[in-house]
Amino acid sequence: MNLRIGGILPCRYRNESQYRDCRRIVSAIMVAVLGVCAVAASPIILSAQSTSLANGMTSGSAESSSMSHAASESLSTGSRSADRLPPDKLPRHLWNFGRGSDKNFDDWPDNWQRRVGRRYPKYVKVAIAPKDPAAEQQLRAIDTMVIREWPRLRRHLDTLPVLPPSLADAVVDRYLKVDLDGGLVMTQSPPVKTSHVYQYRFSVKVMTHGLRHDRARAEFVFVNDDGDEVETHGTESISGTTDWTELVLDRIRAPRAATGVFVRLIVEGAEDGLEDIRGEIGFDDISIEPFPQLQLVTDHPMGIHTVGGPVDVAATVLGLPSGATQVLFRLMDVDGREITRQISDIPNTDAANVKRPASGLPAKPASGGPRGMEVHWELPDLQPGFYRVMASLQGRNLRTLATETTFAVVDPAIGQPHQGSFGWTLVESGRDMPPRELAAWLAQLGVDWVKIPCWIEPNDTATADRILDASSRLQDVGIQTIGLLDVPPESQVPLFDIRGRRDVVASQLFRDSRVWQPLLEPVMTRLTLKVKMWQLGGNQDYSFLDRSHLQESIAEIATGLQGYGQPIEVAICWPWTERDLMPSETSWNAVQRSSDPELTADELDEYLRLEELQGGSNGPRTWVVVEPIEQSRYDRNARILDLAKRMAVVRKHRVQAAFVSEPRDPERGLLNADGRPEEMLLPWRTTSLMIGDLRQMGSLRLRSKAENIVFAGANRAVVMLWSPLPCEELIYLGDQVQVVDIWGRRQPLELVEVEGQVAHRVEIGPRPIFIAGADPTLLAFRMSVEVEQEQVDSLLGQTQPVDVTFTNPTREGLGGSLSVLAPEHWSFNEPSIPWELQAGKSATLQFNLVLGNSAKVGKYEIPLRFEHQSIPSKKFTVYRDLTVGPIGLRIETETRLLADNQLRVEIEMTNDSNVTQAYDCMLFPQGGRQYQRRFITVKPGETVRREFYWDDAESLLGKTMLLRAGEQDGKRILNYEIPVRR
Template identity: 70%
Template sequence: MNLRVSGILLCRFRNESQDGFINLIVSAVMVAVVVCCAVVAPQTIVFAQSSPATSVERNDSQRNRPPALEAGAAGELRRTDAVVADGATGEGSSPADLGSPTSKKLPRFLWNFGRANDSNFDDWPDGWQRRVGRRYPKYVKVAIVAKDLAVQQQLRAVDTMIIREWPRVRKQFKAAPVLPPSLTDALIDRYFKIELDGGLVMVQSPPVKTSHMYQYRFSVKIKTEGLRHDRARAEFVFVDERGDEVETHATESLSGTTAWKVLVLDRIRAPKAATGVFVRLVVEGAEDGLEDIRGEIGFDDISIEPFPQLQLVTDEAMGVHVVGNPVMVSATVLGLPRGATQVLFRLLDVDGREVDRQLSDVPGAEVTDPSEASARLDPPPGGARSSASQGMKVQWEIPRLSPGFYRVMASLQGRELRTLATETTLAVIDPEIGQAGNGSFGWTLLETSRNMPPRDLAKWLASVGVDWVKIPCWIEPTDTVTADRMVEASTRLQDVGIQTIGMLDVPPETQVPRYDIRGRRDVVASQLFRDVRVWQPLLEPVMSRLTLKIKTWQLGGDYDYSFLGRRHLQESIADISTGLQGYGQPIEVAICWPWTERDVAPAETSWSAVCRSGEPELTAEELDAYLTLQQTQFNGSGPRTWVVVEPIEKNQYDRNTRILDLTGRMAVVRKHHVQAAFVSNPRDPERGLLTSQGRPEEMLLPWRTTSLMIGNLRQVGSLKLRSKAKNVVFAGADRAVIMLWSPTSCEEQIFLGDDVHVVDIWGRQQPLPIEIIDGQAAQRVKIGPRPIFISGADPTLLAFRMSVNVEQEQVDSLLGQTQPIDVSFTNPTREGMYGTLRVLPPENWSFKEPSMAWELPPGKSTSLPFHLVLGNSAKVGTYEVALDFEHQTVPPKRFTVYRELMVGPIGLEIETETRLSAGGQLRVEIEMTNHSDATQSYDCMLFPQSGRQYQRRFITIEPGTTERREFYWNNAQPLMGTTMLLRAGEQDGKRILNYEIPVLR
């Protein structure tokens, strides 16, 4: 029968030669349609008029229409028909590490803006709503359009011809549907298009049901064209059973001209109160209120995809554990997939090395058919939940861990499973390191910290080394519950020694319209505090309660420089301070100021503190320079100084660089008169100390260790070490700490005290035993790229070591003649000090009196004169001079301080180079530069080893010039690796220069 119908159609179109080519296409299409009608069930052919079989049942009566939104053209909010299940594929499919662990997939909800999303042919997605109102005009064109309009027009012509011939087909083929399938609907790719015209746009989908049993993957395609001010993004909004928004997750915002880009939000857990999620497409203007009048935005392939969920937590909610206690890890499996029977736990250290692992059975694991997943998306009637919906819990008790940062990874194991894995972080801390209290480092807390009980919040902050806290306090005047919690939090924080600062940065959303602000950029302190008649009535009830506990208040966030350039700034801040104080307690006010702007003279200020910050972050050297300049300009007077010091971006720098940069800037803070240094957003994904869930990030422990070790000490200098390791010494009234690091690993042998410990950047502490090295007591300190801290060092000994100095940096190469060497040092104690000093000379050096006794009153300095004689074989170069001190204490203390001394004519610089040619000839080049004011002439003799004849050259160097001489040896291969001696005698002078030259290729 199919062949007979096809023949009739072909014969008919063969007679209509004027439309030959199009008719041929139509004939082929008709044949294909008839064949499909013969083998496919009729109800599946009419797919343009029906929903997929797996569509979730509509329940429009439960929809809550948000205010300021109007329904689509259909007049009611309906469930979208674009629900794809089981076989769904495409851009929204799962990544490998979160793929569906079963052979079948959970339902995937997809809006691709095809005909299934627009069943009434009005070019508007079914059930979607659009916001219309101020700044959201209806005249901005928003509609579903084809990506290729020309192809759409051609296919519509073909559809028209098929419809004309369809009655003849149905006569020959009775099973054919009344209307043929639309080729346009089946083949044309459509998307949701917005044509900008000077207004903003906000549209949203009907909600899709969710369950806390699953985690979700949200994806969307966005393209932009010609945007200058506007930005486009998608938001996935969880709502509760009443339709109220519970939590929002937004993609990045796109502007300018961008080709189709897939944006993904992965591993999103539905809040427990959420029963659904909807998509909100947002076009917003610039922060200054400007909007585009031209441009296009497209959205396509919006996907909501659930996956079984594997939750991982530890017995400390914030992930901070005290050393010595076991760590209990709990993995909860929600939506247990088919074949999952075990959970594999792995514990990794900060460097990714596996520390431990355990494979645990899932108790009560049973085979679950994924085809039942749609039913599990809805809770049972009456709110009852099966035990399966509560999840299967598997626990692992990790034995005692040493302090440090760890990652715990868990993955489901079983037959026919693809990977379903998750991870969490934890930090193990030693509460005994450093010294808490009266420190200088703190955090600006996020609003989410309010959800933590005040007692727990204070205890947790103190445990991680926080000494200062800024709390956002701008709340509704009627919100007494939050105000009471803030008062209690301030009390608890002060009980553990944490200084509290109130921050007035962003008012509640309901108050923003009262400030007559044009755009988000204007939500800044100078605009919010512009009209006292607006802000004072809203803040007075809050301030009257909170000023009882919080004395200092910051206007604006840590990067809010809006007061910069304000006229009559001194008077304005004074008026704001008076208005905030009202009938409450006296307060102090702080403002923010960028590093790049000059400081305000103290006489022109009315604020008590200024928070300095800038983008990008200053380096340690730049921060030191700025703070030094500030101190020099105003001699420490004026408002107290706060600074923002937080880690640099983790996507641009490696871990060691980030650690060294952060600790270096924290060390600079303790060098200057800075009252406090803040991390402005501890949960920042790039520069934070915590994850978005508040658990430790890898920079938390370096920050904590540095804060506890040096937070209440003052930087006093550095030691000159033999290893050349970089170091900073911090000291207080009764303790001292040394921070050390080196680009390359090295070891320092030095005596620092009787009870000394080393603390690494992760907070691991171990004693440094005393050894006898070269007849003296000393400790071996291993130093590397990550900073370490030496605690328990003797403050008096460190101060004495730093005071020792050889006043001459260089002695002349006058062989056999006496030259003065003066060694100075200071008594840093409040008691008298006496002892002996013995100079231990290098080879071919001698001192007429190498040992001297000395005695010093408290706080006084002295200089001991020694007389140096260089032997005839003494060579030019830099030498280490050992100064052996013995303090006459009970018991006596003996230690050695090393200082460098250069030997050579002052103003003469010697450089050498050796090179072996292919023919075996050695060239030795000697370059002499005269930096002095007098002409210098030398008779140079170069002595090789292996019995070769020396060579001789004369060289004269005028002031400020450079001269070169070359020496050549044939058959020089045996000289490789040896050392030549250059002996240069000054003409008409007393200098003899002995200089060693290593022979290299």
């Protein structure tokens, strides 16, 4: 039987069954062919790659030392058309490891490189693989059938290509697969042209299976014309077993010196050096996408402005999109509330003399980029605080393009110049600032100590000069400098017996003096002229912990370091969780203490207390790490309170300095990646300035029950207050007091009259506030006042002593009077007593209390009114608690509404004395109803319950019953109020 399908494919079959089968198969082939042809004819091919991705980069294996230079060759020979790309038609570069990425069919992406070396063995298989091998095999079978019939098909359609498009290549989804086998992997793409005119979005999809030690991540590396790496941005690491996960780096600005960017795919082992011998990792859909850039800055590069001055905000539009006509500015406060907004026009001309907008500074062309335009907005005077400015482009047919920046307005008047306890480690923040500006900036932020990394190249005289100049400038403004010897320059790492840069720890670096001494000699010779204190290793480097003969080793290192210049002091790091060394076991001058996770305020207090008990004042000085807790786990109020409380603990103990390890840390830092303020900067600054040089003295007992800490020095005192629930405190603290909130805003406290005396009204909430300008003498006197008796017996009509003690905290004699304001049904036979005290002495005044027949059992707040005979005289009231009740007897009551509108009143008596107690109890309801009576006898150590029942319970709800209990054969009469509740 001769068969022709559409007059194209002749076939010969023996019977009808084969004919029908063949027709179905050939029809399926034709459908596949037509689908492949449609895909091939489409301008978008699923696995095609941009040809601009392969600009002459040599594929194969290479060591990392030659990788970036190979990339530079393609950059220097390629076209520099990126700067001239139309901003509304920006290309997206995509590697999806389809056929367009592997044109030579070797299962390796074209023009990619792979590092091969001791820790990067070639036997670890890395290749392009299908995500569904079975589907690819089926499609390959169809491709084979199509190829067999393709010549006959071309006889009738001569416009077809010589070979048919591959259905498998067009449809199968592929990725770069890594089969682990006990080694690390690093691969690198060819570079993509970049321009500083645009900002970029980098993304990569990662899959892992069966990983225990290894982690997979990606880096996007900007390079210059010479192939030198200018800036690197890394994704997070993926481990374990995870489905395909997209890792994104958004709004990345290309450095001005960069002309290209490439992606580096990395498989790295665990920190302890362990590596997986089994497991699978996949990388796919690597995207580099440019966008027009909208930059936003204020007129101070670090975003710190002084109260009283204007703030100029500049929005710079680079690669101006078509349709953009305006910039919308919005100013937000720390709580995200909009304060004000402004819309400014973007002019249609590049001329410099553009008409000034109705509000704000004129827009003008920005320097250094095509189609760049600056639009300015001058903000009015702002109060101290943390602010966020948002800007977005407005116009027709415009994709959303927005950005934001932060700034802080600070009040130089809060706090006073002092040598405090709080500092930063400047791993990156501010290192590139001119020394004069760096010193002024840090002093403005309340920084008292600075650690500066000082391990530099021996011939890097420019950096050494900057460090020397910076140290001198910092000393001029009262900031102490510590040299940090933690990580040597990249070129020196191979000289040490360590695996790689991540294994760099102090104990390894300082193991062989024949290696480190020649490297550090030129550095230390110059820097020890100004830097006297040096720390070995970073703030969490505990590598000296297990070193044998540690005392002798550190002494030798210190001697070797100071042999190059002036005498120095040395510090090492020690975790809180390890045993404290006795002073006799140490040879270092200071010890940096820290822990992971961060200690709470109570834990830090206890660790410091134990350290002082063991070491006394003879051991090394103590430095601690105190930085905010993670923003991803805690809300802002919790982070602020925790930080302030731990900083307060520092001022309670003998701690020389407390450091923020990395001010730019995205989770715990005070600054963002650009060095501008984050929301925790001002709470840290305010606390540092308010308490940095004061000693924690204790707490005031407040009527509001708000928590507080008192700090005092020779000439000033500060009270830090907070409360989980908002409350108000009325208290007199001095004549010149003012409140400073956590954002650095200060204002005078309102004066009110309370019981014939003036007092300050203080509003307290969950964010700490500081009372500045408090009278140190008055605070110390308030805290010294005690009532010796916590409880007086309920002996009605009997005289009982109440003793009040207090101390004169001044250096001079002090006199005055004390009056006790008696609650209702109380009386004192001598309510006011004069007193005189020598400097530093204490006194006890005894008042004789008589309780009236109607005095009730309970806790009372007793006003103790003092008058100091000073010039001018001071009058203030201190409140202390005093409980009235039978000593040795506890009474508990409970009311409950029962069915049938009946009320049950339960009275429970517990006898804590060593004698039997018996009471005649009468319970009086309100409303003229008859009382009920019970006799209750309670043996020593026994608890007895009695119940009273009342009808018509609804009429008693919300009222108060009176329990009057008279002791049998005794002198006690107990009056106890019982509120009636459901």
